[in-house]
Amino acid sequence: MIDMHVNLGGLEMRSPVAVASGTFGYGTEYSGAVDFSKLGAVTAKxxxxxxxPGNPMPxxxxxxxxxxxxxxxxxxxxxxxxEMSVPWYSSRVKNAPPLIVNIWGGSIEEYAETAAMVDAASKTEKGAKIGAAELNVSCPNVKEGGHAFGQDPAVLERLVAAARSATSLPLIVKLAPNVPDVVPYVRACENGxxxxxxxxxxxxxxxxxxxxRRSVLGNTTGGLSGRCVHPVAVKMVYDCRRATGLxxxxxxxxxxxxxxxxLIIAGANAVAVGTATFTDPSTAAKVYDGIADYLGRHSIASVAELSGSLET
Ligand SMILES: Cc1cc2nc3c(=O)[nH]c(=O)nc-3n(C[C@H](O)[C@H](O)[C@H](O)COP(=O)(O)O)c2cc1C
Known part of the structure; x- marks a missing residue:
């Protein structure tokens, strides 16, 4: 029997495959369309x-x-x-895994306030499915010059520390790849x-x-995801794994x-499917089956054993 269970910093995941923020609604939208039993966590928008209100179209x-x-x-x-989505998710989605609540804000105070609200909800019966908080630090720090929180290690550390003091939930910090060296950002997360x-x-x-002669997007610029970013992700996981035990x-x-x-061999403990869900909502379940099949073929007892096993 292969052990597919993962403990991600206190978040108990029955599967190493989650779904990524912004590509799976609030978890409720895919109810009935997806087999949730193979998901280790659902990350909400x-x-x-x-x-x-978000950006102008397109x-x-x-x-x-x-x-x-x-x-x-x-x-x-x-x-x-x-009050609406989390209770709906918890009561009506069959085999619902823990929910990772993805948080953003325009100031450190806003992040902390939202984290405190999420923390309080997680201690109620209706919010019991909330398993972790994830900070999206790629948005602009409106109060302090407009640079993204995740682009300045000192600001990032203060942000993580503020969220840390607002919640006892497992706290995940989501890093962006567009930095010259990830190590100072990893340290900021550790210290925070x-x-x-x-x-x-x-x-x-x-x-x-x-x-x-116009940008296609209403916001002029946007964010790239999908197959083409995969090698960038592998490299960033590899760099982070060498820098931290988180x-x-x-x-x-x-x-x-x-x-x-x-990603797992490079050092990830678990993975999340994002853009791929738009073309095939069952991608995460298929990824789960493929990982289990690989571990079986290679006589590896657990997904934890494979994590960070890159030969150098
Ligand atoms: C339409 C869309 C919306 C997203 N919204 C969020 C979000 O609200 N918060 C966040 O942290 N990441 C968000 N992301 C980023 C994804 O969670 C993920 O990190 C990124 O897309 C890379 O994974 P992928 O290539 O598998 O999509 C969004 C991505 C897409 C495509």
Whole structure:
């Protein structure tokens, strides 16, 4: 019997395969369409303190091997999410795994406020499915100059520490790949009190309609995801694993079990399927089956044993 269980910084996952934020709604939308029993966690679309309208249309554009999106973090706001979506997810989704609540904000205080709301909800019966909080640090720090929180290690450390003091849930920090060296960011997460890291967020990108000489996206720029970002994710996981013992949830172009296995061998403890779900909602379940098959063929007793097993 192969052990597919993962403990991601305190988050108990029955499977090493999760789904990534922004590609699976609030977890409820895929109910009935997907076999949740093979999922280790569902990451909800990012939420902030209050509702947010997102960016002007068009918001996405397909490119060779990927997708450029600029949804702009449209969302219901923490109150509605916690009072409506989370109870719905917990009571009506069959075999629902723990929910990872993805949090964003325009200031450190906003992150901490949302984290505290999520923490309080997780201690109620209706919020019992909340298993972890994940900080999306790739959005602009409105109060302090507009640079993304995740682009300055000192700011990142303060942000993680503030969220840490607001919640006792397992705290995952989601890192972006567009930094010259990940190590200072990993240290900031460690020092701030993170329990785990996730990576990669989308890569800044832009597409131009040459006939109109205008950007295709209403927001002008967006974030690249999908197959084409996968090697970037593998490299970032490899770099982070060499720098830290924190557990890693890896995402970025996972379409097949082979993609997931690469990330696990590079050092990830678990993986999440993102953009691939849009073309095939059963991708995560197929990835789970493929990992189990690989472990069986190679006589490896557990997915934990494979993690970080890269031969050098
Ligand atoms: C349409 C869309 C919306 C996303 N929304 C969020 C979000 O709200 N919060 C977040 O942290 N990441 C968000 N992401 C990033 C994904 O969770 C994931 O990190 C990234 O897309 C790389 O994985 P993939 O190539 O498998 O999609 C979004 C991605 C897409 C494509």
């Amino acid at each position: 990012g939420i902030r303190v209050s509702p947010w 918001r996405h554009c397909e490119v060779p091997g990927g997708l450029v999106n600029a949804i702009g973090l449209q969302g219901a706001g923490a109150k509605q999410f916690l 009190g993170a329990d785990a890291l996730s990576m990669i967020n989308t890569i800044p990108a832009m597409v131009i309609d040459v006939e109109k 557990p890693i949830l890896a995402m970025g172009g996972v379409y097949t079990a082979t993609d997931a296995l690469e």
